[in-house]
Amino acid sequence: MRLTFDEDVEKFRAEFVAFLHEHLPAEAEAAERSRSSAHVPEWARRWQRLLFDEGWLLPGNPPEFGGRNASLLQQYVHLEELARRRIYHSFNPQGLGIIAASLLSFGTEEQKRKWAAPILRAEITAALGMSEPGAGSDLASLKTRATLQGDRFVVNGQKVWTSGAHDADVLLTFVRTDPDAPKHKGISVLLIPTDTPGVTRRPFGSIVSPEDLDFNEVFFSDVEVPAENLVGPLNDGWRVATGSLGHERTLLWLNFAERLEDLVRDMNPQGPLDRDRYATLVMDAQALRLLGSAALARAARGEQDVAALSVLKLLGSEAVQGAAERALESSGPQGLEHPATTAPFAHMNLDDFSAGRFERYARSFAGTIAGGTSEIQRSIIAERVLGLPRG
Structure with a gap:
């Protein structure tokens, strides 16, 4: 096709x-x-x-x-x-793809002018405060608390895995504002400038390198946030959250397809088993392109198909992870080396195309977590495609 x-x-x-x-x-x-x-x-x-x-x-x-x-x-x-x-x-991909997009969907006109436009113009950068030590994939279990006192919220709690927080100017932060409501109902969203007193950011390394500082722990200690920084209605943060991740997923499959095809081109299969694995990855890449194109055509006609996006997210992220593993295996000990040179304009991207094979393999796990884990995608597919009861 x-x-x-x-x-x-x-x-x-x-x-x-x-x-x-x-x-x-x-x-x-x-x-x-x-x-x-x-x-x-x-x-x-x-x-x-x-x-x-x-x-x-x-x-x-x-x-x-x-x-x-x-x-x-x-x-x-x-x-x-x-x-x-x-x-x-x-x-600042989360600034563009999630935070500014969420402000354009749910923010006030003043918030769009004050925050969304400067993020889009790269005048400021933003990070996403969702995950907590006890609330990773299950956002509704978050415990960071925001109490409305007069014209401001007072925030206390902790976030983790907050990518880029130490370099960001503002955090789009999900907080609990009604502890007595059902856990999906008592969540709100606040814009919190990172220079606000009481905000502490602690970057930490990753499996790729202790010097690869992107992840952060973020602590909030009696942080005062103007009530005007509330994004969307009070206690309606779950709707903002699902909208935020929806912005991230719409054309995400194209990114996975390009990464997968790049990894397949990078392989040098040796022997029957290696060639068989290589052929499987080539078929995965073609299947992802075809399924993505079909989903794109439906979306262009105005048809909503959340289950198709979950299929694409699951197939794409796990195929990329498999390709990265095969590329690492096929290269042997040399796979642990970092390349001395990069392809033309590879520096324009987020290092995916210029990193060593081990780094690319390690980073491939992020695709099965960010934007909804593989487990979450399987649950959506089970319910909406296969018609299975909720577990």
Whole structure:
């Protein structure tokens, strides 16, 4: 199957490709790397602002928020062209894809002006405060408490795995505001500037490297937050949470497909068993493309299919993990080496295409966790596709 598009979509693609040819930063200019998912080097801030100003940052947005009211298929070819070139449009992906998107969906006009637009223009960066030591995949078990006192909330508690928090300017933080309500009903969402007294951020290393500081513990001790920083209605944070993750999942399968195909190209199968595994991964990549294209066509017609997104998330994340494992195995001891050089413009992306094989394998586990774990996706598929009762 070959995916084709109408003339208006291909014209949109050609215009974007011409923009990239003219404005893509030179490799020497873009030498400085990001140190976390909320640290944006100055050259990357300029690049993101240019994309915003020209309507190429998030084309589906209105012009005042970095877009051009593009259709879903136009948004798809935009992401496809970025992926083909291993280019990322922001080094603060959660800021663009989750936090600013959530503010545009649930925030007030003032919040959109004060927070969403500066995040999109790379004037400030943002991190997502969801997970806690006792509430990882089960967000509804969170215990961080926010008590409304007059015109402000007082926040106490802890978050963990908060990517980029030590470099972020603001946290989109999920808190419990009604401890007596059912656990899904008593959650609210607050924007908390990281320089607020009582906020403590402690970055820690990962399995990839002790120096790879992106994850954080974040502590809140009597942190006072203006009531105007409440996102969405009080105690309606669960709806904001599901909307936030929905923004992340819509075209996530394309990212998985590009990573999978890159890993497959990186393999050098030796022997019958290795070739058999290689062939399986090639088929996984094709299946992901075909299923994703079908889901894209349904979405373009306005059809809602949450179960299809779960199938794509599960297949894509686990296929990438399997491909990374096979690439590591096939390379033997050399798989533990870090590459001395990177591919052209690989520095534009989030290190996925320039890391060593072990790093890529270790990072592949994030795909089966972020945006909804594989276990959660299987539960959704069991209920909505197979019609099984809730466990």
